Amino acid sequence: MSETLPLTGRARPDRSPHTLAEWRAVGGYASVERALQMTPVQLVDLVDAANLNGRGGAGFQAAKKWRFMPAVGTSPGIGTNYLIVNGDEMEPGAFKDRFLLEALPHQVVEGAIIAAYATHSRHAIILIRDDYRAGISAIRRAIAAAEAANLLGTNILGSGFNLHLRVHPSAGRYIVGEETALISALEGGRAIPRKRPPFPAQSGLWGRPTTVNNVETISLVPHIVAQGAQWFRALSRTEEGGTKLYGVSGMVNRPQLIEAPMGTTARELIDRAGGVSGTGVLRCFQPGGGATPFLEPADLDTPMDFGHMAKAHSMLGTGTLIVLDQGTCPVAVTARHMAFYARESCGWCTPCREGLPWAARILTALEDGTATPRDIDILRMTAAEAGPRGRTFCDLMGGAMGPLASLLSRFGDLVEAHLDGGCPIRRGLL
Amino acid sequence: MTLPEPLKSQILHAVAEDGGAKPAMLEALRLVQQAEGWVSDARLAQVADLLGVSTAELDSIATFYSLIFRKPVGQTVIMLCDGASCWMNGGDALRDALMDRLGIGYGQTTADGRYTLINSACVGGCDRAPALLIGPGRRLVGPLSPDGVAALLEGGL
Ligand SMILES: Cc1cc2nc3c(=O)[nH]c(=O)nc-3n(C[C@H](O)[C@H](O)[C@H](O)COP(=O)(O)O)c2cc1C
Numbered sequence: 090m091s092e093t094l095p096l097t098g099r100a101r102p103d104r105s106p107h108t109l110a111e112w113r114a115v116g117g118y119a120s121v122e123r124a125l126q127m128t129p130v131q132l133v134d135l136v137d138a139a140n141l142n143g144r145g146g147a148g149f150q151a152a153k154k155w156r157f158m159p160a161v162g163t164s165p166g167i168g169t170n171y172l173i174v175n176g177d178e179m180e181p182g183a184f185k186d187r188f189l190l191e192a193l194p195h196q197v198v199e200g201a202i203i204a205a206y207a208t209h210s211r212h213a214i215i216l217i218r219d220d221y222r223a224g225i226s227a228i229r230r231a232i233a234a235a236e237a238a239n240l241l242g243t244n245i246l247g248s249g250f251n252l253h254l255r256v257h258p259s260a261g262r263y264i265v266g267e268e269t270a271l272i273s274a275l276e277g278g279r280a281i282p283r284k285r286p287p288f289p290a291q292s293g294l295w296g297r298p299t300t301v302n303n304v305e306t307i308s309l310v311p312h313i314v315a316q317g318a319q320w321f322r323a324l325s326r327t328e329e330g331g332t333k334l335y336g337v338s339g340m341v342n343r344p345q346l347i348e349a350p351m352g353t354t355a356r357e358l359i360d361r362a363g364g365v366s367g368t369g370v371l372r373c374f375q376p377g378g379g380a381t382p383f384l385e386p387a388d389l390d391t392p393m394d395f396g397h398m399a400k401a402h403s404m405l406g407t408g409t410l411i412v413l414d415q416g417t418c419p420v421a422v423t424a425r426h427m428a429f430y431a432r433e434s435c436g437w438c439t440p441c442r443e444g445l446p447w448a449a450r451i452l453t454a455l456e457d458g459t460a461t462p463r464d465i466d467i468l469r470m471t472a473a474e475a476g477p478r479g480r481t482f483c484d485l486m487g488g489a490m491g492p493l494a495s496l497l498s499r500f501g502d503l504v505e506a507h508l509d510g511g512c513p514i515r516r517g518l519l
Numbered sequence: 520m521t522l523p524e525p526l527k528s529q530i531l532h533a534v535a536e537d538g539g540a541k542p543a544m545l546e547a548l549r550l551v552q553q554a555e556g557w558v559s560d561a562r563l564a565q566v567a568d569l570l571g572v573s574t575a576e577l578d579s580i581a582t583f584y585s586l587i588f589r590k591p592v593g594q595t596v597i598m599l600c601d602g603a604s605c606w607m608n609g610g611d612a613l614r615d616a617l618m619d620r621l622g623i624g625y626g627q628t629t630a631d632g633r634y635t636l637i638n639s640a641c642v643g644g645c646d647r648a649p650a651l652l653i654g655p656g657r658r659l660v661g662p663l664s665p666d667g668v669a670a671l672l673e674g675g676l
């Protein structure tokens with residue numbers, strides 16, 4: 090089981106987390122012992138050979154990020170490097186990190202120890218969304234047990250490596266998940282993104298070299314150490330290593346999380362989720378949460394990895410699909426996403442602060458039948474001007490424009506049809 | 520009323536753990552809220568005092584984070600998901616049933632002080648849509664039909 094489903098194979102059906110003893114009985118923490126016998130550079134090479142891409146949304150190679158982290162004593166100033174595990178999960182349609190935190194806390198702690206060692210970090214922080222109370226307490230218990238067993242703390246297992254690991258529960262606001270905003274938050278400020286460069290690996294938390302990785306990325310690390318890079322790559326159907334914790338929700342009969350080889354197709358995932366519900370006919374889907382552009386039935390057989398999804402003009406994002414049947418209007422879905430992104434803007438950049446509420450209002454007006462042709466022009470202009478990377482300070486705005494731009498390009502006729510009395514799907518005209 | 524003792528030492532512990540007063544500001548607010556349900560002006564000033572930061576700075580944190588409550592809330596806070604997957608699976612009907620039954624809208628508290636209803640971003644329970652979080656443990660409940668609302672409020676769910 091855990092051979093082909095490393096991430097979730099050890100989870101219990103009722104999601105109850107393991108005690109340390111139980112986790113050790115199924116092989117837990119053997120990877121920590123093994124990793125501490127390697128050098129940090131060997132570990133980074135191993136993860137590089139495994140081709141582990143970050144699971145937080147952008148798909149950046151974990152090893153590449155880790156390699157930027159300077160060895161102890163080689164960066165200017167004093168203090169340690171930091172490893173931050175990002176468990177803020179608030180993307181619409183994403184429900185995977187909740188599971189990993191609640192059901193498999195020792196896997197996260199194990200991964201954090203190894204990743205901290207590889208990045209020369211003596212201090213690591215797991216930031217968790219406030220609403221994930223069960224995850225917060227499961228991780229806290231796991232940390233306490235690991236400390237008592239000298240898997241954390243001073244001179245871990247006699248290796249000479251010291252690590253302090255703690256939890257930081259957040260308190261709402263989606264922007265906290267953006268890695269530079271997250272650093273601002275941990276320093277006690279409002280969670281406002283920072284300019285890059287300098288990248289966190291150069292100057293992050295308290296000005297120290299910092300790596301931020303997603304919960305799922307970190308959870309995969311112990312398995313790479315245990316079973317090797319070749320094994321990890323062989324799990325995948327594509328060039329990108331490993332399995333992926335996909336999810337399927339929206340208009341499907343049995344919404345669920347599915348761990349499957351990286352590169353599994355949407356068709357297979359939707360089938361495993363019991364097929365399309367409602368009308369039973371697929372209209373479109375978002376491959377990885379609210380910020381990923383819509384794809385259509387023609388894309389059902391495209392491998393779902395970061396590279397293939399980008400080539401298909403979308404993104405893998407969080408890998409949690411949102412499925413729309415023929416009876417569900419993508420204008421309405423985009424309107425709901427847009428209201429969310431508008432509410433969550435940190436307010437720093439004008440296009441985001443002003444543009445998102447405007448776009449949200451227009452989408453609602455389209456649903457209600459009160460929009461004008463000029464409104465659609467404004468949507469097009471907003472998506473074209475503010476969508477490309479680099480137009481705003483962080484990627485919240487660009488992300489929000491993903492579904493909007495694809496709505497306009499793929500479903501232009503349907504959008505226009507809303508001018509004539511509101512949503513034609515809701516009125517049963519389509 | 521001054522800051523009660525357990526709270527005071529919990530906050531000072533957070534200062535030690537988080538490496539200073541500033542990084543511990545949010546945790547201090549969370550601790551107050553955990554004990555009292557919300558963060559009053561008086562508590563805000565006392566915590567600022569204890570941490571050695573200005574009230575304005577602490578309030579800028581308190582008001583930035585949406586889940587720090589600066590107004591009193593009911594005994595039980597209900598956070599209803601307004602995400603797309605819940606909407607597709609009957610979220611609006613659930614919202615209407617809740618509002619009907621409680622007699623309040625989003626951001627409001629029932630007259631008897633028992634419930635506060637808040638709309639929330641995707642609560643990470645899209646496989647259980649439509650979903651909500653309830654109570655101090657933010658327990659995930661779903662899928663919940665409008666018919667299930669009565670049972671939920673009477674503690675049967
Ligand atoms: C607005 C916004 C919100 C984000 N929220 C999250 C989040 O909740 N969790 C997460 O892991 N990454 C989130 N990210 C991505 C992070 O900035 C960062 O890329 C990621 O944590 C890196 O982890 P990875 O390399 O393991 O993928 C968000 C990005 C943006 C722009």
Ligand code: SF4
Nearest residue numbers: 435437438441481483
């Ligand atoms: S794009 Fe939006 S969320 Fe990001 S920094 Fe600008 S205003 Fe803030």
Ligand code: FES
Nearest residue numbers: 600602605644645
């Ligand atoms: S959309 Fe409601 S829980 Fe995700």
